[in-house]
Amino acid sequence: MALQGTVIRTIFQTAASFGAAFDTLCQLSGIRPEEISNSENMVEWEKAALIWVPLFKLSEDPLIGLHVGMGTDKLLHGMIGFLIQSCKDIDQCIRMLCRYGSMASPMVEYRYTVNEVATLEIAQHQMWLMKYPEPARHANDFLLAAVMNTCSALSGKRIVPLRIELAYKMRNISEYRKFFGCEVFFNKEANRIILSKEAIATPLLTSDQSMFELFNSIMADKQALLASNSTAENLKQVLFMQFKGRIPTIEEAAAALNMTVRHLQRRLLEEQTSFRNIAGIIRKEIAIQLMQNPSIKLSEISDILGYSDLTAFRKAFKSWTNATPKALRRTRV
Amino acid sequence: MALQGTVIRTIFQTAASFGAAFDTLCQLSGIRPEEISNSENMVEWEKAALIWVPLFKLSEDPLIGLHVGMGTDKLLHGMIGFLIQSCKDIDQCIRMLCRYGSMASPMVEYRYTVNEVATLEIAQHQMWLMKYPEPARHANDFLLAAVMNTCSALSGKRIVPLRIELAYKMRNISEYRKFFGCEVFFNKEANRIILSKEAIATPLLTSDQSMFELFNSIMADKQALLASNSTAENLKQVLFMQFKGRIPTIEEAAAALNMTVRHLQRRLLEEQTSFRNIAGIIRKEIAIQLMQNPSIKLSEISDILGYSDLTAFRKAFKSWTNATPKALRRTRV
DNA sequence: ATATATTTTACGCCATGGCTTTACAGGGAA
DNA sequence: TTCCCTGTAAAGCCATGGCGTAAAATATAT
Numbered sequence: 051m052a053l054q055g056t057v058i059r060t061i062f063q064t065a066a067s068f069g070a071a072f073d074t075l076c077q078l079s080g081i082r083p084e085e086i087s088n089s090e091n092m093v094e095w096e097k098a099a100l101i102w103v104p105l106f107k108l109s110e111d112p113l114i115g116l117h118v119g120m121g122t123d124k125l126l127h128g129m130i131g132f133l134i135q136s137c138k139d140i141d142q143c144i145r146m147l148c149r150y151g152s153m154a155s156p157m158v159e160y161r162y163t164v165n166e167v168a169t170l171e172i173a174q175h176q177m178w179l180m181k182y183p184e185p186a187r188h189a190n191d192f193l194l195a196a197v198m199n200t201c202s203a204l205s206g207k208r209i210v211p212l213r214i215e216l217a218y219k220m221r222n223i224s225e226y227r228k229f230f231g232c233e234v235f236f237n238k239e240a241n242r243i244i245l246s247k248e249a250i251a252t253p254l255l256t257s258d259q260s261m262f263e264l265f266n267s268i269m270a271d272k273q274a275l276l277a278s279n280s281t282a283e284n285l286k287q288v289l290f291m292q293f294k295g296r297i298p299t300i301e302e303a304a305a306a307l308n309m310t311v312r313h314l315q316r317r318l319l320e321e322q323t324s325f326r327n328i329a330g331i332i333r334k335e336i337a338i339q340l341m342q343n344p345s346i347k348l349s350e351i352s353d354i355l356g357y358s359d360l361t362a363f364r365k366a367f368k369s370w371t372n373a374t375p376k377a378l379r380r381t382r383v
Numbered sequence: 384m385a386l387q388g389t390v391i392r393t394i395f396q397t398a399a400s401f402g403a404a405f406d407t408l409c410q411l412s413g414i415r416p417e418e419i420s421n422s423e424n425m426v427e428w429e430k431a432a433l434i435w436v437p438l439f440k441l442s443e444d445p446l447i448g449l450h451v452g453m454g455t456d457k458l459l460h461g462m463i464g465f466l467i468q469s470c471k472d473i474d475q476c477i478r479m480l481c482r483y484g485s486m487a488s489p490m491v492e493y494r495y496t497v498n499e500v501a502t503l504e505i506a507q508h509q510m511w512l513m514k515y516p517e518p519a520r521h522a523n524d525f526l527l528a529a530v531m532n533t534c535s536a537l538s539g540k541r542i543v544p545l546r547i548e549l550a551y552k553m554r555n556i557s558e559y560r561k562f563f564g565c566e567v568f569f570n571k572e573a574n575r576i577i578l579s580k581e582a583i584a585t586p587l588l589t590s591d592q593s594m595f596e597l598f599n600s601i602m603a604d605k606q607a608l609l610a611s612n613s614t615a616e617n618l619k620q621v622l623f624m625q626f627k628g629r630i631p632t633i634e635e636a637a638a639a640l641n642m643t644v645r646h647l648q649r650r651l652l653e654e655q656t657s658f659r660n661i662a663g664i665i666r667k668e669i670a671i672q673l674m675q676n677p678s679i680k681l682s683e684i685s686d687i688l689g690y691s692d693l694t695a696f697r698k699a700f701k702s703w704t705n706a707t708p709k710a711l712r713r714t715r716v
Numbered sequence: 717a718t719a720t721a722t723t724t725t726a727c728g729c730c731a732t733g734g735c736t737t738t739a740c741a742g743g744g745a746a
Numbered sequence: 747t748t749c750c751c752t753g754t755a756a757a758g759c760c761a762t763g764g765c766g767t768a769a770a771a772t773a774t775a776t
Contacts, residue, residue, distance in 0.1 A: 300770065312718070315771070326725075326770060348759080349691070358682070360693070362727045364761065369726085376760060633740065645748075648741065659740060659755075681729080695757050697731065702756085709730065 052092035054154035056127040058101055059086040061192065064121040070108040078104035089128025095157050099178055102188035113225055115188030119195025120229055123203035126154050129272070133265035136258045140201050140209065141250040144170055147197075150269050152291075158193065159291065167212055168245040170197070176294065177336050180354060181343045187218050190241050195229060197243065206255045215242040281307070281317040282328060289332045296356030297333060300325045334370040341379055348375050385425035387487035389460040391434055392419040394525065397454040403441040411437035422461025428490050432511055435521035446558055448521030452528025453562055456536035459487050462605070466598035469591045473534050473542065474583040477503055480530075483602050485624075491526065492624065500545055501578040503530070509627060510669050513687060514676045520551050523574050528562060530576065539588045548575040614640070614650040615661060622665045629689030630666060633658045667703040674712055681708050 062075045076083050079101045085093055105114050124131060130150050137143045141164070148160040148170075157178050161171040172193050179186045194214065201209045210231040215238035226234040288306045292298055298306070303325065304314040318324050333355055340351045352363035367375050395408045409416055412434045418426055438447050457464060463483050470476045474497070481493040481503075490511050494504040505526050512519045527547065534542045543564040548571035559567040612620075621639045625631055631639070636658065637647040651657050666688055673684045685696035700708050 310718080311770090319772085324771065330726090357727075359728050360760095361729085361762080366726075368761090374761065643748075644740090645742090652742075657741065663756095690757075692758050694732080694759085699756075701731090707731065 052094050052156065053098035054089060054126060054128070054130075055086035055091040055093045056089045057125070057154070058093055058098060060122055060124070060127075061101065061105075061118050062086075064118045065105055065109070065114075067121065068105075068109040068111060068114065068117065070105060074108070075101070075104055078108075089131070095178070099157075099182050099185050099189065102185040106184075106188065112221055113191065115191030116195050116225060116229065119192040120199060122192070122196040123199045125193075125196045125200045126151070129265055129268055130154055133262065133269055134200075135204055135254065135256040136262040136265060137204075137254055138257045138259070138262070139250065139254060140205060140245070140252045141168070142262075143201065143204070143254070144168070144250065146266075150273065153269070153273060156291070164247070164250070166247075168247065168250045170243045170245070172197075172241045172243075174241075175291075176354065177339050180340050180346060180350075190216075190218075194241065194243060198230065201252075204254045204256055205252045207252060209245070209249050209252060211249070212244045212246055215240065215244070217241050280321055281314065282321045282323050285314070285318070285325070285328050286332060289329060290335075293332065293336065297329045330366075330370060333366070337367060337370075338378070341375065344379070385427050385489065386431035387422060387459060387461070387463075388419035388424040388426045389422045390458070390487070391426055391431060393455055393457065393460075394434065394438075394451050395419075397451045398438055398442070398447075400454065401438075401442040401444065401447070401450065403438060407441070408434070408437060411441075422464070428511070432490075432515050432518050432522065435518040439517075439521065445554055446524065448524030449528050449558060449562065452525040453532065455525070455529040456532045458526075458529045458533045459484070462598055462601055463487055466595065466602055467533075468537055468587065468589040469595040469598060470537075470587055471590045471592070471595070472583065472587060473538060473578070473585045474501070475595075476534065476537070476587070477501070477583065479599075483606065486602070486606060489624070497580070497583070499580075501580065501583045503576045503578070505530075505574045505576075507574075508624075509687065510672050513673050513679060513683075523549075523551075527574065527576060531563065534585075537587045537589055538585045540585060542578070542582050542585060544582070545577045545579055548573065548577070550574050613654055614647065615654050615656050618647070618651070618658070618661050619665060622662060623668075626665070626669065628687065630662045663699075663703060666699070670700060670703075671711070674708065677712070 058079075058081065062070075062072050065075060066072055073083070076086075079097060081093060081097055081101070085091060102115060105118070106112075109117075111117060126134060126147075130146070130153065133150070134143050134146050137146060144160075144162050148162045151158065151160045157175045159173040159175075161173060163169050172190060174186055174190060198209060198211065208231070213232050214226065214230050214234045216226075216234065216236050217238055217240055218236060220236040223234055223236070284307055285303060288303050289297055292302075292306065300311055300314070304311045307314060309317070315325065318328070337351055337355060340346050340354065341348075348363075349360055352360050355363065357363040357366070364375065367378075371378055373381075391412075391414065395403075395405050398408060399405055406416070409419075412430060414426060414430055414434070418424060435448060438451070439445075442450075444450060459467060459480075463479070463486065466483070467476050467479050470479060477493075477495050481495045484491065484493045490508045492506040492508075494506060496502050505523060507519055507523060531542060531544065541564070546565050547559065547563050547567040549559075549567065549569050550571055550573055551569060553569040556567055556569070617640055618636060621636050622630055625635075625639065633644055633647065637644045640647060642650070648658065651661070670684055670688060673679050673687065674681075681696075682693055685693050688696065690696040690699070697708065700711075704711055706714075
């Protein structure tokens with residue numbers, strides 16, 4: 051899992067105005083400038099997640115994510131960036147973000163629903179939230195602010211949401227209100243931008259139908275290409291991306307892959323693996339990731355992975371790693 | 384722990400209009416009519432909690448508690464009933480209910496706060512809620528309705544709350560709305576009646592200052608008499624009544640008993656016991672009560688008692704009972 | 717390809733031993 | 747009475763073995 055490199059470049063460049071030199075940030079984040087100069091290049095998710103640590107240290111700004119997002123008027127670059135700026139209105143922009151956003155940042159899922167109001171939910175992967183809670187918060191603030199800024203920049207009008215809902219604790223609410231221009235609620239169940247139907251109907255100044263169709267076609271082809279992996283790889287993707295407190299059942303996974311359970315089992319058998327095998331791999335990966343945050347207790351990791359019994363988790367862990375959790379934590383320090 | 388017997392008599396008499404004969408209810412509840420004919424007599428808490436089971440079976444009414452409460456215009460009887468009807472206004476009524484209510488129904492705590500609005504919270508003991516969730520719901524509905532009905536009856540005006548908040552799932556909301564005459568919210572964190580300041584300032588038709596002072600003096604003396612137990616008994620009372628997910632610490636208990644930690648330890652030593660000893664007794668008692676509901680898992684009981692580790696709970700349980708939890712559940716079936 | 721039946725495996729639940737840490741017990745001085 | 751200090755017991759955390767059950771694997775018939 052990774053993040054489009056140029057998003058990081060944008061963040062670092064914008065942060066220069068907060069007293070943080072571009073080169074210093076690269077160095078402190080372990081990122082070479084060439085890694086983030088090309089919109090096709092992806093940066094490993096942990097490197098991307100942790101850029102906020104030096105950013106915070108250097109700026110001493112508890113709202114560094116929000117402030118950097120304020121200064122970002124182009125969230126994504128390259129092909130997807132061109133696609134978005136060619137959309138006809140804000141609504142289509144957000145739909146394209148939802149459809150292709152995961153190609154640029156697979157650790158974030160964008161969900162969009164339109165009823166009386168339009169709701170865009172930004173869902174970071176739970177593993178990221180658990181392992182690096184504070185950097186995840188800055189990243190989310192950044193995304194929200196950058197999304198709104200980008201919408202305003204492309205439409206030539208200040209787009210004001212109906213309200214913002216944030217899943218974390220309040221922190222200097224007046225800064226949020228000032229930037230978004232609407233009420234902001236903390237401690238909500240998810241991170242959401244709620245927009246009016248008028249707002250999402252706002253046309254873009256940069257709209258270009260033929261360019262839109264061109265870029266959309268290219269993106270769709272690219273997405274299809276990425277998807278033509280082995281069944282095992284696709285299954286891993288599904289299990290990992292749709293992980294929310296428990297591994298999906300084989301029925302759910304088969305449905306997500308548009309095949310029957312028995313067919314999925316046959317395909318996996320052809321590839322010398324099984325659903326149970328893949329599910330174990332995903333659990334192991336998430337467990338080991340979370341164990342690298344020493345403040346996360348073993349019982350929490352067990353709960354997160356869907357085990358209702360700690361002894362069962364211990365046994366499973368031993369079977370994956372041939373080591374006990376404590377022993378593995380010792381070796382990884 | 385018990386409940387003022389005449390409250391049950393009132394419930395049974397009111398339920399007669401729902402097709403349930405008084406004698407039948409007594410028989411099905413294992414309660415002799417003499418037990419509930421005297422306002423000074425108390426009925427064991429489990430008998431009192433379980434009266435709703437036959438009531439529900441006979442009436443087949445999922446809102447039996449609410450409906451019986453609707454027909455009850457005198458919540459408490461005897462001395463405390465006279466005290467309440469002698470109050471000057473609704474506000475004083477509720478204060479007396481909070482102060483002396485636990486003498487009539489120790490398994491319920493009434494909490495009252497007045498800010499912009501007046502909030503009366505009715506908190507049933509957690510052990511009751513866990514062991515008998517459905518009867519607890521009926522009892523709570525009954526209490527809420529009876530409290531409002533009693534207020535209206537004593538003041539000669541229909542007292543309409545600002546809103547009602549209930550901690551359980553929605554069930555035929557229109558019946559609640561119709562009776563209370565205000566909005567009702569379910570799935571809230573506690574059971575509360577929210578009243579306006581105008582409502583609580585409503586004077587009682589039955590107000591009598593000299594009778595109030597007489598009954599208040601008698602109740603205060605009686606409460607003081609009940610309290611002049613051994614330190615161990617008082618501590619048990621405090622630990623049990625203030626149990627909310629964990630046993631209070633020795634500091635908290637000492638503060639509740641108006642003495643220092645060291646003084647409490649000395650008093651208990653004089654009575655050949657200790658805080659740890661008393662705390663263990665309370666934990667054991669709650670654990671055994673909850674284990675009698677087979678749908679409550681051991682891990683839930685462990686959590687409820689404040690253990691963050693199931694193996695520690697198992698060990699403690701063995702030390703209290705000389706039996707494993709499963710073995711004890713087998714013998715008690 | 718699906719449906720059914722049988723087999724296998726991993727999770728849920730139970731119980732216990734071991735080690736560390738922390739809350740309490742209790743003595744004693746002021 | 748308060749304050750301080752030392753010792754101890756119980757809770758927190760770790761790890762493992764055992765047994766039953768349900769989900770998944772797989773064989774087989776259609």
